[in-house]
Amino acid sequence: xxxxxxxxxxxxxxxxxxxxxxxxxxxxxxxxxxxxxxxxxxxxxxxxxxxxxxxxxxxxxxxxxxxxxxxxxxxxxxxxxxxxxxxxxxxxxxxxxxxxxxxxxxxxxxxxxxxx
Amino acid sequence: xxxxxxxxxxxxxxxxxxxxxxxxxxxxxxxxxxxxxxxxxxxxxxxxxxxxxxxxxxxxxxxxxxxxxxxxxxxxxxxxxxxxxxxxxxxxxxxxxxxxxxxxxxxxxxxxxx
Numbered sequence: 336x337x338x339x340x341x342x343x344x345x346x347x348x349x350x351x352x353x354x355x356x357x358x359x360x361x362x363x364x365x366x367x368x369x370x371x372x373x374x375x376x377x378x379x380x381x382x383x384x385x386x387x388x389x390x391x392x393x394x395x396x397x398x399x400x401x402x403x404x405x406x407x408x409x410x411x412x413x414x415x416x417x418x419x420x421x422x423x424x425x426x427x428x429x430x431x432x433x434x435x436x437x438x439x440x441x442x443x444x445x446x447x448x449x450x451x
Numbered sequence: 452x453x454x455x456x457x458x459x460x461x462x463x464x465x466x467x468x469x470x471x472x473x474x475x476x477x478x479x480x481x482x483x484x485x486x487x488x489x490x491x492x493x494x495x496x497x498x499x500x501x502x503x504x505x506x507x508x509x510x511x512x513x514x515x516x517x518x519x520x521x522x523x524x525x526x527x528x529x530x531x532x533x534x535x536x537x538x539x540x541x542x543x544x545x546x547x548x549x550x551x552x553x554x555x556x557x558x559x560x561x562x563x564x565x
Contacts, residue, residue, distance in 0.1 A: 369553060378541065378556040379494070424494060428552075438484065438507060439545075439554055441494035 337362040337429040341442025349450050354412045356445045358425035361406065365427040368401060368408045374421045415449045422446050454478040457542050457557035465565055466532060472560045474525040474542030482545050483525040485517060489538040500525060532564045
């Protein structure tokens with residue numbers, strides 16, 4: 336099955352600086368890589384995703400890059416703000432049952448703290 | 452609201468009790484999932500249902516029993532749980548057959564086993 340590794344587990348940055356979180360995956364058949372943000376006491380919510388036919392995607396201060404050959408993808412947050420403080424999860428999809436039904440395997444999460 | 456509703460939000464149960472968690476989605480999705488979130492394993496997949504059929508049981512102990520009567524409802528029946536089962540249980544849904552589909556999570560049920 337798919338194995339997703341995420342680093343670092345914790346990250347502290349000064350407000351205004353950039354933050355980078357990296358993930359690797361094992362299943363070369365995976366073709367969808369979302370990033371979720373979970374604020375304290377709340378549910379995980381999608382912030383950006385990328386598909387395997389694209390190498391980079393950007394949405395305002397957030398960008399994701401994908402290297403299919405190396406099987407790794409990264410989340411980049413620029414001009415960080417205190418409200419960016421949360422736990423971020425990367426994920427990769429897989430069709431584990433082979434029945435055309437995909438599910439997400441998540442990394443262990445990165446706790447990002449933005450210091451004012 | 453994301454369209455995925457879980458009840459109850461909090462549950463305290465003894466090790467000999469039987470309780471059920473409920474999840475309902477109003478997004479027209481064809482797949483539903485149970486995840487366990489704890490400090491040790493932040494988002495651990497437990498069960499997958501696709502069109503009401505269970506397609507994945509991720510080596511979950513039999514004291515957890517899922518039920519999916521239709522594509523909009525998902526239950527997790529609990530019996531004779533252990534204190535280490537205390538965690539946040541998250542339900543999610545998606546359009547699983549499309550592959551690149553966002554999973555929408557419910558608010559979760561915070562379970563405490565005493």
